[in-house]
Amino acid sequence: MNLDALNTEELIEYEKLLEWRYASESLLGFTETMFPSVYGNDTPFVRNWHHELICRELEKVLYRGKQRIMIFLPPQYSKSLFSSRFLPAWVHSQKPDEKIVVASYSAELANSFNRDYQQIIRSTKFQEMFPNIRIGSKSDKKKETQNLAEIAGYNGYYLSSSVGGSLTGRTSNILILDDLYSGIRQADSAAYRKDVISWYNTVARTRLSKFGSIILLFTRWHPEDLAGHLLQMQLEDPHADKWEVIKIPLVAEGKLHKEDPRSEGDPLWPEFKDDLEQVAAIKAASSEREFQAVYQQNPIIKGGNLVKENDLRYFSNLPSKTDLHIIVGDLRFGKKKDSGSFVCFQYWVRAGEYKYLVDQKRGRWGYAETKRQFQEFCRKHPKARLKYIENKANAPAMEDELCSIIPGIKLTEPQGDKVSRLHYVEDEFESNSVYIPRDAEFTREYVQELTAFPQAPNDDQVDCTTQALAVFKEKRAKLNKARKTNANIEAYLQRGGW
Secondary structure, three states: OOHHHOOHHHHHHHHHHHHHHHHHHOHHHHHHHHHHHHHOOOOOOOOOHHHHHHHHHHHHHHHOOOOEEEEEOOOOOOHHHHHHHHHHHHHHHHOOOOEEEEEEOOHHHHHHHHHHHHHHHHOHHHHHHOOOOOEOOOOOOOOEOOOEEEEOOOOOEEEEEEOOOOOOOOOEEEEEEEOOOOOHHHHHOHHHHHHHHHHHHHHHHHHEEEEEEEEEEOOOOOOOOHHHHHHHHHHHOOOOOOOEEEEOOOEOOOOOOOOOOOOOOOEOOOOOOOOHHHHHHHHHHOOHHHHHHHHOOOOOOOOOOOOOHHHOEEEOOOOOOOOEEEEEEEOOOOOOOOOOOOEEEEEEEEEOOEEEEEEEEEEOOOHHHHHHHHHHHHHHOOOOOEEEEEOOOOHHHHHHHHOOOOOOEEEEOOOOOHHHHHHHOHHHHHOOOEEEEOOOOOHHHHHHHHHHOOOOOOOHHHHHHHHHHHHHHHHHHHHHHHHHHHHHHHHHHHOOOO
């Protein structure tokens, strides 16, 4: 189109058409277009990469249907803005027959989402672009209350409710569950968690239409919250809902979402929200559990998840008599030294029934540096004649190069997933037979990862630990079997056998 050939009125109409198309075709475009009309020109909309990721996922509920989406973000980072406010308005601008239900831990919070939605629909910009979409027209006998907004002339509505609220007589094409737990105290209540799961199964989920979508977004206060329950069901039952999980921590660490462009340690939104200095202040003002849950979306049960802090024992000096020394290694290094993958080596000692983590070396290294660090670690602990490396990723290549230099390298074949491997050695912790150094540099970081697993951002230290304890456990089982066999032979001989 030749814009120079258009007169002023035609140019204005053309610009309106472009704006309408931008607002209609994407949730992010709709939000940017409507934002000043709703919140005023003095409150600018500042765009960030995570907005684009969230909006692309949310748009699927309109274009594809039957979506299952979980979004975990720190507070005040726009998850409710898009999901519970602008998404319903955008959906109704395109499909006014859609039935949308939003639920929260309180009716007051859910109704505030509804009021904001109604404000968007009534805004000058929205009515200018979508004049056929109106709320509460008396002529069409459509209702308008603090928890229900119906679209005049259509079947669609926005209904807000709370956990435990009734949805009798209402169907949802899009079910949005936004902040189902008010805080850590509520999430810690086993009774409340049970009530939330029961309400979801018997009320909310049953009102979903055949091709309806579910969006779940809240702070991960507890591993056994509704999200944890649904993700566990996904693992255990092939017929359970399959969820797309968008987890975006405040500070980049561990394995990130594939579209997260940050490097380790980068803040989420430094241009508008928290830079590293502010993040440090937030962390200083929070307990480790609060920071991990609220800002990193790593839920930790008080006292530990699978491994409890009370199950750990500390030592300052090793026993004088020890019977087995081993080194274990997780060699899944990245291609770059600043890769998110950690390499980890641990030196363990057994003394009877007790196991001691004596030393650990951990870092982000490439192949050559990993090889050099492993050689140095083995030289530092010459009593460890056996070195166990998990037979995955780069281990075979490493073993092939080092076997002629370092004796005793063995590749291990781990059985099951990481959680089941920890369950296999869980009794070692429960019997208080695992000791860690009281004052080592790595102790605090090690305990944090171990007690947070499987919600911890990294698991290399846990992998090494389960590998070492499995070796000790299997060697003990072989010894007991040999003793039993010898005892049986001795008894047979005493009875006159052979």
